[in-house]
Amino acid sequence: MPQPNEQITALPLRIDGVDDQDPEGWIPLEQLTNGTIGRIPRWADFPDTTGQYTDLFVYWAQPNDREIYQRRYLPADDRPEFTFPISPQDMSVDGIAYIHYLLIKHDGNKDPSPKRKLTIDHTPAPTLTAPKFPDSNLWGYLNCSSPVPIWEKVRVEILPESIFRGQDECVLQWQGFDTLNGSPPALTPVYEFRKTLSDSEAINGFIMEIPFVPYVRPMVDSDSGVAQYTIYRNGIPKGRSGKGLVKIDRIIPGEEQPCGGFA
Incomplete structure (x- = not known):
């Protein structure tokens, strides 16, 4: 040397x-x-x-x-x-x-x-479909009437993509904001959730779940969450999605506490 x-x-x-x-x-x-x-x-x-x-x-x-x-x-x-x-x-x-x-x-x-x-810098350009929120309403909100209670979890849907393979790893990033459009100020840090895909999930897509505490609870009224994922194969990123946005409103008219309580 x-x-x-x-x-x-x-x-x-x-x-x-x-x-x-x-x-x-x-x-x-x-x-x-x-x-x-x-x-x-x-x-x-x-x-x-x-x-x-x-x-x-x-x-x-x-x-x-x-x-x-x-x-x-x-x-x-x-x-x-x-x-x-x-x-x-x-x-x-x-x-x-x-x-x-x-x-x-x-x-x-x-x-x-x-x-x-x-x-x-391995960050791929965002070319994959943005994550969806299957429990949001027509106006893009998760609220106290969502089919899956927001005080339990937020479900994030990843649609199937041609690049997916069994044993790929999906790394989902989630962050909450004090606005309705996913812009600062942020209410949470960027959190990561990881999932190894089965052959069936690579073909059909899959759901990832974000627990309410501590990841969603800081968002109360006129807030939002943003999800984006990257697919890795053998540790190498193969594709990145766009950003999926969901609006969050946990206010119950006439009640002092939001559903799920305050952070």
């Missing part, structure tokens, strides 16, 4: 899908999902005599270095550039990462490369 005081002598590497002119190194979602290829230019003193070799080590730092690829090159391996795979698992953690490589020659000389900054 290169040491902090080593001189940078190797050429910069390139990554398929990443703009060489982008200093932040944003990796497109397609590459994050499917993996990509790193490319290293041929180094000037590539081995050309029997007995000579160069060992290549590729490191991924997030934040600590870990080796993701290594190979020994002999004279017969000469070519204009050398490629190595970068897997979805290598890029599975959102945030900033750095990738770099080290060449160690047969005589022990080391050529470290510059570090390439990469930015990882």
